[in-house]
Amino acid sequence: MRSTLSTFNEIWQQQFRSSVLNDAELHYPQQKFLIGCSGGMDSMLLLQLMNLLFPQRIRAVYIDHQLQAPSAAWGEVVREFCFERQILCEIVAVQVQNGNLEQQARQARYAAFSQHIHKNEVLVLAHHQQDQAETLLLRLLSGSGVAGLSAMREHDVRDGLHIWRPMLNLSREQIEKWTETLHLGYVIDPTNADQHYDRAWCRETVWPLLQQRFPQMQMALARTTWLMQDANEILDSVLEQDWQLCCTPNQLNLAQFKLLSVPRQRQLLSVWLKGDGIYRPSLDAVQRLQREVIDAKADAQAVLFLKPYYFVRYQNQIHRLTEKQYLAVKKVVIVDEILNCKLQQIITTASGIYIIEQTNQMGLCFELLTQTLNLKVRQGGEKVHLYGRVGSWPLKKAIQAAQIFPWLRYQVQILAKDDVILGVFTPQGFWLAQSPYCQLGGWKPTQKVE
Structure with a gap:
C-alpha cells in the first residue's frame, strides 16, 4: 500500500496537480468551481482532487434525471461524500423529455447547470481520455465534420457556460488506479453497460475489439481530436471572414456568397443554418437549401422550410424567417x-x-x-x-x-x-x-x- 501511495503521490505531484494548478491560474484565477458530480467513479475522483487543490473554491451539484429507481439514493451518496469533506452540495431533479434519451438527458442536465451555476463559477466536468475517444468514434460514425470530430475541449463555452475538463488527458486506467488508491466509494449506473445506448455499445462491444488490434488506440484517437481542434480553429477564422462578407444572422448575400469556393459555401451555409442552435444541421439540409433555394431559377418562388425557419430568396438575398413572420400574410386579418x-x-x-x-x-x-x-x-x-x-x-x-x-x-x-x-x-x-x-x-x- 505504501508503494502504491508513493506512486500516486509522485504522479499527482509531478503531473496532474501542477497541470491543474497552472490551468486554473492561467484561465480561472478569480473564479470558483461548480463540480458536476454523478456519483460515478470519474466524477467522485474529480470532486476529491478538486477539493484537495481548491478546498475554499468548490461546490458540487448532482443532477437527478429521475430515469432510474436508485437515482435519488445516488444523490445521497454524493451529498454524504460532500458532507464529510465540508463541500457545499446541491441536488437538482430534472424532467427528461421524450425522444433520444441520451440527447434529451444531456440537454436537461446542461439546462440545470445553466440555471444553478453562480455568476463567478466555472462548470468542471469529469470527462476523460476514453470519453473523448468514444465521442470521436460515435461522431465519425454519424458523419460529423471537422467541428464534430474536434469532440470535447478542455476549456469550452456552451450556451454561456464556461466549462473545464481537467481530466480529459487522463486514461480510464489511471482513474481506476487513483480511485482504488484513495479508497473512494462511488455508484455504478447499470445503463453504462446497457448496449441499447450508443455509447455503452461502443464501450462494451467496439472498444475491446479495436483495442485488441490497436493497443494505443485511446491515445491515438485523443490525439486526432487535438488535431481536429487545430483544424477547426483555422476553419473558424476563414468562416468569420466569409460571414463578414456574406451574412447577417437573418440574411445571406448571394452575390458575395457565389464568389466563394464550393467547400467554403457549404461550410458557411452550415454555420448560417445553425444560427443560435447547439448543433449544426445535417448535410442533407445544407444541400437542400443550396439546391431548392440558392440554385433555383431566378423567377421561381424559392422557399424552403427547415424547422423552425423558412428560407426565402428575394432580390439576390436569402432571408431566414420565423414561421410567424412568413405565415403572417396568411393568418393576419386586417379590416378597414x-x-x-x-x-x-x-x-x-x-x-x-x-x-x-x-x-x-x-x-x-x-x-x-x-x-x-x-x-x-x-x-x-x-x-x-x-x-x-x-x-x-x-x-x-x-x-x-x-x-x-x-x-x-x-x-x-x-x-x-x-x-x-x-x-x-x-x-x-x-x-x-x-x-x-x-x-x-x-x-x-x-x-x-x-
Missing part, C-alpha cells in the same frame, strides 16, 4: 378602420405603432384632426402621388422600389379622406402623399421604434 386623430394620439396599424406629432416639415393640415379619416386595406391597383416625387405611381411599384419584402406587404395600409389618399403606412414608416391637404408645419404619424 375609422380614425379620428389628435396630436400625441397613439394609433396601432399593421406595420406598427405610431404617434400623431406636429412636424416642421411638410405634413397634413390641422383641419383633418377634427374630421373622420379612413384607414384602408390595400386592395391592389391603387395609384399614389408620394410627396417629393413627380407624378403618380402604382402603389405596387413604390413598394417594390422601396424593397419591402413580399411577406411584409400585408402590413401596407392607406390613410384617406373620402377618396383622397393622404399617405401610406408601411413597414418603413408613413409615406406622405401629395394632396390638397398638405401643409408646411402640419402633422404626421411618426413610427415608434421599439
